[in-house]
Amino acid sequence: MRAALLPYFLFTLLGLFFNSCRFSGFSARYVSGDLKNSRPVVFGQGFEKALYSTDLNVFGRQITGITVIKHDSTGFHVAMLSELGLKYFELFFPANDSTADEIRYVMEVMNYKPVTEGLLSLYGLLFQSPVYDSHARFLMNETGKTCLLINKIERKQVSFYFSSLSGEVEELTSKKLLKPKAEIKLSGYGDGYPGSLLLFQHKLSIQLKRL
Amino acid sequence: MNKFLLTAFTLLLMCFVPAFGQDVSFSPVTDVSALQRAVRQQSEATQTLSSLFVQEKYLDMLQDVLVSNGRFMYKKENSVRWEYTDPIRYTILIHDGKFTIDNDGKISEFSTQSNPMFREINKMIVTAIRGDFVGSPDFSPTYFENEEQVMARLVPASAQVRSMIEYIEIYFQKSDMQVVKVLFAEPGGDYTAIRFTDNQVNREIPDSEFLH
Numbered sequence: 001m002r003a004a005l006l007p008y009f010l011f012t013l014l015g016l017f018f019n020s021c022r023f024s025g026f027s028a029r030y031v032s033g034d035l036k037n038s039r040p041v042v043f044g045q046g047f048e049k050a051l052y053s054t055d056l057n058v059f060g061r062q063i064t065g066i067t068v069i070k071h072d073s074t075g076f077h078v079a080m081l082s083e084l085g086l087k088y089f090e091l092f093f094p095a096n097d098s099t100a101d102e103i104r105y106v107m108e109v110m111n112y113k114p115v116t117e118g119l120l121s122l123y124g125l126l127f128q129s130p131v132y133d134s135h136a137r138f139l140m141n142e143t144g145k146t147c148l149l150i151n152k153i154e155r156k157q158v159s160f161y162f163s164s165l166s167g168e169v170e171e172l173t174s175k176k177l178l179k180p181k182a183e184i185k186l187s188g189y190g191d192g193y194p195g196s197l198l199l200f201q202h203k204l205s206i207q208l209k210r211l
Numbered sequence: 212m213n214k215f216l217l218t219a220f221t222l223l224l225m226c227f228v229p230a231f232g233q234d235v236s237f238s239p240v241t242d243v244s245a246l247q248r249a250v251r252q253q254s255e256a257t258q259t260l261s262s263l264f265v266q267e268k269y270l271d272m273l274q275d276v277l278v279s280n281g282r283f284m285y286k287k288e289n290s291v292r293w294e295y296t297d298p299i300r301y302t303i304l305i306h307d308g309k310f311t312i313d314n315d316g317k318i319s320e321f322s323t324q325s326n327p328m329f330r331e332i333n334k335m336i337v338t339a340i341r342g343d344f345v346g347s348p349d350f351s352p353t354y355f356e357n358e359e360q361v362m363a364r365l366v367p368a369s370a371q372v373r374s375m376i377e378y379i380e381i382y383f384q385k386s387d388m389q390v391v392k393v394l395f396a397e398p399g400g401d402y403t404a405i406r407f408t409d410n411q412v413n414r415e416i417p418d419s420e421f422l423h
Contacts, residue, residue, distance in 0.1 A: 049273070053299055053315075064314050066299065070273055077272045083279075083301045084293075085268040085395065085403030086375055092272075104272075105399055108374045211298045 026139035026148045038147050040130050040162040040169045044192030047071050052197070052208035054080055056088075058115055059203045063088065067208055076127045091119060093127045118204035125174045125182050126199065128153070130160055140164065168194075237355035237362050246354055246361060247345045253388035254343045259416045260285040262407040266295075271400045283407065289337060290421040305337075306421035318423055338365075350379075359385055374398065 054067040065088060070077040075094040081087050090104040101120050110116075130136075130149055137150040149160040161171040172184040180202035188195030188210065195210040240246050266279040279299070284292040291305040304311040310321040338344050344352055349372075350365035365379045375397065382392040389410050395403045 049275075051277070051298070062319075064301075064312075066277070068270065068273060068277070079270055079272060081268060081270075081277075083295060083299060083303075085266060085279075087270075087397060087401055090272060108371065 025141045026146075027142075028137070028139050031138055031140045031147075032144070038162070038164050039167050040147075040149055040160040041167040041192075042126065042169045042172075042186065042194060043069075043071060043076075047193050050193050051211040053211055054209075055207040056080065057205045058110070058118075066211065067206075076123075078123050089116075089119060091123055093124060114202075115204065118201050121174070121182050122184065122199040122201055122204065122206065125158065125172050126184055126197070128158055128172070128174075146170065237357050237360075240354035240356050240361065243354055246356075249388055250363070250383070251343075251345050253383075254345075256413075257285075258287050258413050260410065260412055261414060261416060262410045264408070265406045267404045267406075269402050269404070284416055284420055285337075286416050286418075286421065290418070291337060292420050304421050304423060306418070311423050313423060344381075356385070360391070361385055361388075 048071060050069045052067045052069070054065050056063045056065070063082075065080050065082045067078065067080045073095065075092060075096070077090070077092055079087060079090040087105060087107070088110060089106040092102040092104050094101070101124050103116055103120065106116055131151045131153060133151075135152045137148075139148040139150070140146070141148075145164055147160075147162050147164045149162070151158045151160075156174050156176045159171075159173045160169055162169045166189070168189045169186055171186065174182040182201040183199070185198045186194040186196070190210075197206075197208040199206040199208075261282070261284045263282050264280070266281070268277040268279070269275075270277065279295050280297045281293070281295040283294070284290075289305060289308075291303070293303040293305075295301040300315045302313040304313070312319045312321075334349065338347065338350070344350050344363065344365055349368050351368060352366075353364050355362045355364065361383045363381045363383075365381070367373050367376055367378075377396045377398050380392075380394040380396070381390055382394075383389065384391050389407075389412065391407055391410075393405045393407075397403075
């Protein structure tokens, strides 16, 4: 009886697997030659610094303040401060991929693994560079307005949804087995960086609005 | 030759320019009890206080300062209005044991007793502005002075507070013992400096300024 059910079980598993690989509305057959050169961009060349008003919701508790994102030759720096100027956390994402992302400071009341891991995961996704290797898949929607680049990076599936014309990234997602999905919605680009961002993963969400 | 002289003059000038921007150096206060009396007297005589402020946040990672502006009001015993107008619109109201935050129209209310972090921040703000740290078990103070100002450096007694604020410096103008600057130093070299201008002491401030 068990042996008889095995093909159905395998078939179901395969179905689930292929279903998870589908990206609704996107296909490789919509990609025309010149669009293959489109590249996703979140922080454009020459980006140095941005200030955002911030709503951070962490396990149901809301914290507001200001987030500073700075880019220099060493990588990306992120700090969130209270309106009164107290620093909640500071993170560093090195340009060099071989160096690990780093929490440089976190206020004691926020220093819990699920919080710090979530912050590193979300901001790590925001600063993730796209990879064009043999595993990368490039798709497009039917209208030709949005491209989708799918990367496999360190056992994660990272997806960049971006405008085919400007390259401005509209959505980023990261999926890893047994880990909560991380998602970022981006909009309101100006001066080469997004004006509005919504980052969320499990019980952590961060809303950023340009100041 | 002229070019050489110009370069030499510029280099010489560069050596001196940084000194102009620095605070005049402070030395330890000799008569601490006289100073404590003056601070206490000023604190007791202050019923209300209103001023404008410029807040400079120095972040080591930026090697730069973030500047905010706003206005501040205080009324005895514990009413505070801390209002940022630029670059964000954000107001903290402390009145009757309640914290109200108006974040660009979004209102949240907290009890100062139920939230230890807010309670500590409240205590630090009021202590710094009112100058009633003399004899407080929450801080260990040391005093410094120069010709124009007196500076009290307060180290928080609580280890939890010290993990956020290493020390607070409060600068008083010697002529009238008014607070002109408060500096919150954080572990790691970052700091927040708040400069007060247009100080008005004991002007009538209605309670409605501290209510939403």
